Amino acid sequence: MAVELPTIAASDYLNSAVLMEDFLTGEQRQRCRLITDAAPARCAELLRQGDVAAALIPAIEYQRIPGLLAVPGVAIGSKHMVRSVVMAAKKPLPEIRTVALDTSSRTSVSLIRILFAEFYRREVAFHPAPPDVPHMLSEADAAVIIGDPALTFDRTGLHIFDLAGEWRRLTGLPFVFAIWAVRESAREAVTGLDFVAARDAGLCARPALAARYAPRLGLPVETLVTYLEENIHYGLEADDLAGLTHYWTLAARHRLIDEVRPVRWLPVTPGCG
Ligand SMILES: C=C(O[C@@H]1C=C(C(=O)O)C=C[C@H]1O)C(=O)O
Structure with missing residues (x-):
């Protein structure tokens, strides 16, 4: 077989x-x-x-x-700046009211909710959107985007928040x-x-x-x-x-997951490769 x-x-x-x-x-x-x-x-x-x-x-x-x-x-x-996970904003942080969230992401779109609720202490409205920064910013003050599309969009005139950089600054952790x-x-x-x-x-x-x-x-x-x-x-x-x-x-x-379950690891046999 x-x-x-x-x-x-x-x-x-x-x-x-x-x-x-x-x-x-x-x-x-x-x-x-x-x-x-x-x-x-x-x-x-x-x-x-x-x-x-x-x-x-x-x-x-x-x-x-x-x-x-x-x-x-x-x-x-990422230990510090990741470069490919950012919030791009038309306005400075205190003026952001609406944020478009990349539908490709699950971790970073939860991270930005945590940053706003826990650290920036601001209530903003979020909505999902495909990863296209000009289009996202036509409908929102800011856009969270990940991966290759985050490396290539035109950053001219935008406020850029590197999410790993923000996390490091606020928690001291990778x-x-x-x-x-x-x-x-x-x-x-x-x-x-x-x-x-x-x-x-x-x-x-x-x-x-x-x-x-x-x-x-x-x-x-x-x-x-x-x-x-x-x-x-x-x-x-x-x-x-x-x-x-x-x-x-x-x-x-912040109720993005029900609870933190302990990690169960895949047993790795040395030399299995
Ligand atoms: C660093 C990155 O991390 C990505 C971010 C993810 C997310 O926000 O859900 C998922 C996978 C990772 O590939 C990136 O792709 O730019």
């Missing part, structure tokens, strides 16, 4: 490409099927519905979807945007996948990935290499987990 390969999903953002490259073209390319073009919010839906065994999901969704195991050691986060999560029922199916080894192969491929994405994004290769090397953090260490736990705690306080 042919062995069914597990399907895994991630977005096609440049930052995700680092975690996917080994599964796409590297040593692990024959170990799984890939969905590489689903927006992060969609990745969470695919995992929730059981359409995929594992997905790179918005970090908040780990608390919303039952029966998931988190993959240790790997994440998409921020975790996305993690790999596996359906518990698919645990056996993914034993052949080594997400940490894939991450490490992807880190080495950063210059090549930047060169591949540069024409599409219309940005210099060096700018994208700097983004991948200095803005995005691919580890999930103690301080990242402290940031993640604090974010979940505030998300529960």
Whole structure:
């Protein structure tokens, strides 16, 4: 009987490409099927519905979807400025009344609600919108946008709030945007996948990935290499987990999730890759 390969999903953002490259073209390319073009919010839906065994999901969704195991050691986060998750505003902060929220996002759109409620102490109206900053700003004072579209829109004349930068300034902690999560029922199916080894192969491929994405994004290769090397953090260490736990705690306080469940980790066998 042919062995069914597990399907895994991630977005096609440049930052995700680092975690996917080994599964796409590297040593692990024959170990799984890939969905590489689903927006992060969609990745969470695919995992929730059981359409995929594992997905790179918005970090908040780990608390919303039952029966998931988190993959240790790997994440998409930022220690300071992330550059690709921003609120772009036509007005200074005290004058913002309406905010359009990128429908691709789950973590960052919850983060901005937390920032306003917990730290800025302002009540504003939020509404969902596709990731198109000029259109979002035609209907709102500010727009939260993530991923590649956040790297490429025209920032001229806008107030830019880097959400990882704001989080760092206000909490002193790193921020975790996305993690790999596996359906518990698919645990056996993914034993052949080594997400940490894939991450490490992807880190080495950063210059090549930047060169591949540069024409599409219309940005210099060096700018994208700097983004991948200095803005995005691919580890999930103690301080990242402290940031993640604090974010979940505030998300529960502001009723964005029901409660903070302890993380259940995917057991990782050394050398399974
Ligand atoms: C840093 C980023 O983090 C992203 C932000 C997400 C969210 O807000 O839900 C989900 C996945 C991440 O890829 C980015 O894509 O720019």
